[in-house]
Amino acid sequence: MGTLxxxxxxxxxxxxxxxxxxxxxFARAPWAFPVVGWLVGGLAALALFVPTLGxxxxxxxxxxxxxxxxxxxxxxxxxxxxxxHGDSERRRAVLKGSEVxxxxxxxLGVALVGLALAGLGLARLPLRTGVTVVLASEVGAKxxxxxxxxxxxxxxxxxxxxxxxxCDPTDMVGPLVVAVPAVGLAAFGGLAVPAALAAPPAVxxxxxxxxxxxxxxxxxxxxxxxxxxxxxxxLYAGLLLV
Numbered sequence: 001m002g003t004l005x006x007x008x009x010x011x012x013x014x015x016x017x018x019x020x021x022x023x024x025x026f027a028r029a030p031w032a033f034p035v036v037g038w039l040v041g042g043l044a045a046l047a048l049f050v051p052t053l054g055x056x057x058x059x060x061x062x063x064x065x066x067x068x069x070x071x072x073x074x075x076x077x078x079x080x081x082x083x084x085h086g087d088s089e090r091r092r093a094v095l096k097g098s099e100v101x102x103x104x105x106x107x108l109g110v111a112l113v114g115l116a117l118a119g120l121g122l123a124r125l126p127l128r129t130g131v132t133v134v135l136a137s138e139v140g141a142k143x144x145x146x147x148x149x150x151x152x153x154x155x156x157x158x159x160x161x162x163x164x165x166x167c168d169p170t171d172m173v174g175p176l177v178v179a180v181p182a183v184g185l186a187a188f189g190g191l192a193v194p195a196a197l198a199a200p201p202a203v204x205x206x207x208x209x210x211x212x213x214x215x216x217x218x219x220x221x222x223x224x225x226x227x228x229x230x231x232x233x234x235l236y237a238g239l240l241l242v
Contacts, residue, residue: 007032031174041138056119074224079107132189136196137234144204144230146175155217196238200230
């Protein structure tokens, strides 16, 4: 239970009484990422029960209320790092800076507009199909974060290293065991479900490769961006195959 308290406490805004021991337990247990994905996906899917025109806004609000802005902040920082000119040291300096540049604005804008348009697409689907796509994309996004924890190399000591130093590729078995049952939702969503589940880890693979080349490894911002971009990729992969 301590592992789950640590995961929920960090990955969501749901009030839980997590402490340092819970965080340490979570850092050693990447399987907890997709468990939280099931929880977040289920809560976010409630937005699909509002009238059609309100779904895009309700979906965005639900995600912010449930998960907060930490992952969006990571995406914004990484957006600035991606557009800056210079070597790895220069890019990492931008990540640590408090200034908001055009890269951050563009990254956040694309993510928010993309989520709103995805919400509009979800609203036009049969309710149970839309719910399964939301669930699968959220579980997939957290599976992508687990993949970073198990296969990534941290650029420096910090959030990312807390995971990468304690996890290795063999630890991906746990997250996969938790996430793969989502494929069973294909009974309601067809090929959209496995597509929504598989697209986020593909994003994680690309971001890990980019980060190792441009930043010297992954960090907390890369984890946050992976969650946001992974979810977005999962939603659109699912919508395209409905």
